[in-house]
Every structure is written in C-alpha cells, then in structure tokens.
Amino acid sequence: MSKGAGILRGASRSVYFATKNKAKYLEAARITATYGVHLRYLPFSKQEIQAEDLREIASFAAMEAARSKVRTVVAEDAGFFVDALKGFPGPYSSYVFKTLGTSGILKLVENVRNRKASFLSAVSYCEPNRRPISFTGTVRGLVSKKPKGSGGFGFDPIFIPSKGDGRTFAEMQIDEKNAFSHRAKAFRRFARWFTSSR
Amino acid sequence: MSKGAGILRGASRSVYFATKNKAKYLEAARITATYGVHLRYLPFSKQEIQAEDLREIASFAAMEAARSKVRTVVAEDAGFFVDALKGFPGPYSSYVFKTLGTSGILKLVENVRNRKASFLSAVSYCEPNRRPISFTGTVRGLVSKKPKGSGGFGFDPIFIPSKGDGRTFAEMQIDEKNAFSHRAKAFRRFARWFTSSR
Numbered sequence: 001m002s003k004g005a006g007i008l009r010g011a012s013r014s015v016y017f018a019t020k021n022k023a024k025y026l027e028a029a030r031i032t033a034t035y036g037v038h039l040r041y042l043p044f045s046k047q048e049i050q051a052e053d054l055r056e057i058a059s060f061a062a063m064e065a066a067r068s069k070v071r072t073v074v075a076e077d078a079g080f081f082v083d084a085l086k087g088f089p090g091p092y093s094s095y096v097f098k099t100l101g102t103s104g105i106l107k108l109v110e111n112v113r114n115r116k117a118s119f120l121s122a123v124s125y126c127e128p129n130r131r132p133i134s135f136t137g138t139v140r141g142l143v144s145k146k147p148k149g150s151g152g153f154g155f156d157p158i159f160i161p162s163k164g165d166g167r168t169f170a171e172m173q174i175d176e177k178n179a180f181s182h183r184a185k186a187f188r189r190f191a192r193w194f195t196s197s198r
Numbered sequence: 199m200s201k202g203a204g205i206l207r208g209a210s211r212s213v214y215f216a217t218k219n220k221a222k223y224l225e226a227a228r229i230t231a232t233y234g235v236h237l238r239y240l241p242f243s244k245q246e247i248q249a250e251d252l253r254e255i256a257s258f259a260a261m262e263a264a265r266s267k268v269r270t271v272v273a274e275d276a277g278f279f280v281d282a283l284k285g286f287p288g289p290y291s292s293y294v295f296k297t298l299g300t301s302g303i304l305k306l307v308e309n310v311r312n313r314k315a316s317f318l319s320a321v322s323y324c325e326p327n328r329r330p331i332s333f334t335g336t337v338r339g340l341v342s343k344k345p346k347g348s349g350g351f352g353f354d355p356i357f358i359p360s361k362g363d364g365r366t367f368a369e370m371q372i373d374e375k376n377a378f379s380h381r382a383k384a385f386r387r388f389a390r391w392f393t394s395s396r
Contacts, residue, residue: 047247048247048248049245049246049247049248050246050247050248050255050289050290050293052293057248085297085298085302086296086297086298087297088293088294088297088298088302090293090297091248091293092248092290092293092294095248095250095286095288095289095290096286096290098284099283099284099285099286099288100283100284100286100306104283104286104306107305107306107308108298108302108305108306110305
C-alpha cells in the first residue's frame with residue numbers, strides 16, 4: 001500500500017479500541033502505530049458473553065460497541081488455556097484468576113506431567129451495522145512449578161513461553177513480553193490487514 | 199386470588215419457558231402447575247452473558263427471548279458456589295463441569311476444612327419491551343469427600359444438602375430433590391408472585 005493511501009484512510013476513518021483498560025489500550029496503540037494505524041481510546045465496559053471461542057466474545061463486544069457508539073471499533077478478549085485441563089480456564093480466565101488465583105491452577109496441575117498451555121487473544125474489528133472480522137494471536141508455553149516475577153497480570157507469573165529463556169511472562173519487561181505476546185500478534189495481524197486489505 | 203382471575207389470566211397471558219433443556223422445562227412446569235400457572239415450552243438457545251450475578255444472566259436471556267420471540271417468557275440460570283473457593287465455579291458451572299468435572303472441584307477443596315457450598319437458581323420473567331423481574335432460590339450444603347450417586351446432573355454427586363439425610367443430590371429421586379431444590383424454590387417464588395401480584 002502507498003503511504004498516500006494510508007494517510008487517506010487515517011484521515012477518513014478512525015478506529016477506536018473499545019476497552020475499559022487504559023493500559024491495554026496503550027499497549028495496543030503502540031503496536032498498531034508501527035503500521036501507521038492510529039488507534040483511539042474509547043472507554044467502554046463491554047458486555048461479555050459466555051462462549052468457548054474468544055472470537056465470539058470479542059465479536060459480540062465489538063458489535064455492541066460499534067452499534068451503541070456509532071463508531072468503527074476494535075474489541076479484544078484474551079484467555080489462558082491449559083492443555084491438561086481441557087483448555088480451562090480459557091474464556092473465563094479473569095473470573096478464575098479472581099476466585100482460584102494462580103495457586104488454584106497449580107493445585108489442579110499438581111502431579112500432572114503435561115504442563116503445556118497457551119495464551120490466546122482475539123481482536124475483532126467492526127463498523128456500525130456490519131459483521132465483525134476477527135484476528136487471533138497465540139503464544140505457547142508451559143505452566144511453571146511455582147509463581148515467579150511481579151510484572152504483567154493474571155496468570156503471567158505461572159506461564160513460561162516456549163520461545164523465551166525459561167523466565168515467566170511476569171519476570172519480563174513489558175516490551176520484552178510484547179515482542180511475542182498473544183495480544184501483540186493479534187493486533188499486528190489486524191493492523192496488517194487494515195493497512196493493506198482495501 | 200380467586201379461581202376466576204386465575205383462569206382469566208391463563209387465557210389472556212401465556213408464559214413460555216425459554217430453554218433448550220426439555221427436562222428442565224418439565225420439572226419447572228410441574229412446579230408452577232401446582233400454583234395454577236401453565237408454563238409453555240419455548241425451545242431457545244439463550245445467549246449467556248458473563249456476569250457474577252445469576253440474575254443478570256437470566257435477565258439478559260429473558261429479555262432476548264421476549265424481544266426476539268415476542269412472547270412473555272421466563273428464563274433460568276443456575277450455578278454451584280463453593281464458599282472456600284470464593285464462589286467458584288458459580289456462573290460458569292457448566293463450563294467448569296465440562297473441563298474440570300467433579301474431580302477438579304474435589305482436588306481444589308482437598309485438605310480444606312470449610313466444605314460449605316450452595317446451589318443457586320435465578321428465574322427471570324420478562325414481557326416484550328419491559329424490564330425483567332427476577333426470583334431466586336438457594337439450597338445450602340456441603341461438598342462431599344467423594345462423588346456418590348448417579349441421578350441428577352452436573353455437581354449433584356458431590357453436593358450434600360444440609361436439610362437432607364446425608365445423601366448427595368445424585369443419590370436422591372428427582373421428586374425428593376425437587377422438594378427443596380434451588381430451582382424449585384425460584385420457580386415457586388415466581389409462581390406465587392405471578393398468581394397474586396396483579
């Protein structure tokens with residue numbers, strides 16, 4: 001795509017990130033900016049549905065935000081999926097973190113050989129009264145034996161990404177984690193599509 | 199309420215139970231029938247939202263069903279809440295049952311002294327384009343040491359109601375369980391209100 005088309009698009013169509021989490025917005029905006037996509041902040045408490053596919057949850061939220069705010073938006077949903085627990089806690093990671101915490105997950109995988117797990121992110125783009133389009137990002141890794149590190153949030157202290165050096169996500173600097181995080185991957189895929197597809 | 203008024207209401211306003219679970223419908227219809235309320239079956243896959251209050255989940259489902267089917271409906275949502283796990287699995291009981299099962303819950307409360315738990319049910323009544331009204335039912339009990347019985351469903355094999363004789367819900371006959379189940383209580387409250395409030 002030519003630089004001119006990018007500028008035209010930026011001028012003609014703003015994309016808002018509908019989220020109540022400003023830190024998440026700042027993280028995403030930094031990623032999309034490297035593709036020339038200026039993401040705007042739209043404080044929005046999304047109505048999350050119960051679904052096992054994060055794309056459905058993000059799509060529903062994006063449609064709701066696009067409809068109620070009459071804006072072109074993206075919404076995001078993420079989850080932590082443990083292979084030996086059939087994907088639990090998955091789409092309900094926030095609730096499970098609040099109730100069971102990292103210690104609950106460690107108790108559930110005690111004496112379990114298969115420690116494989118993933119973080120997944122789904123970013124959905126939606127224009128008012130249009131169907132949403134979703135982009136996903138995954139990072140594979142292992143559940144650690146005990147929590148380590150104080151950075152990040154949620155299950156970061158018990159997740160060791162396969163492509164790292166053995167440290168948990170919570171032991172990494174934010175930029176280091178974002179270099180290969182699930183959320184960064186999903187937002188990069190969205191930004192690439194947005195700047196080149198039309 | 200006079201019998202005449204009941205007949206009038208029954209003739210003028212039908213209430214549909216929006217659910218995809220026919221067994222649940224039959225159970226509820228039997229309860230409301232004892233109050234003279236004829237519940238009709240409306241096969242409906244409700245869109246469940248993520249919320250920690252079952253009333254919100256049931257209300258959202260009832261509003262959706264009332265709006266899309268243009269009918270006066272009730273919808274129901276239920277969950278299993280373990281005190282020592284801060285209410286987990288609560289509103290996500292179906293998903294947690296599918297992924298962790300009863301053995302996952304038993305592992306989480308291994309060596310935990312406080313075995314108190316509850317089953318909760320929320321029934322929401324909604325007329326098209328009106329606000330829903332919710333009714334709840336609770337049954338208190340304990341998490342058993344191991345699963346017992348083959349009746350019921352979900353977490354029934356590990357729940358011993360306090361007002362019972364030490365057997366789990368899964369060891370009881372359906373009528374026995376329904377005599378004091380959370381769902382029966384919620385539907386009784388709805389039926390009492392429906393036949394007397396206006």
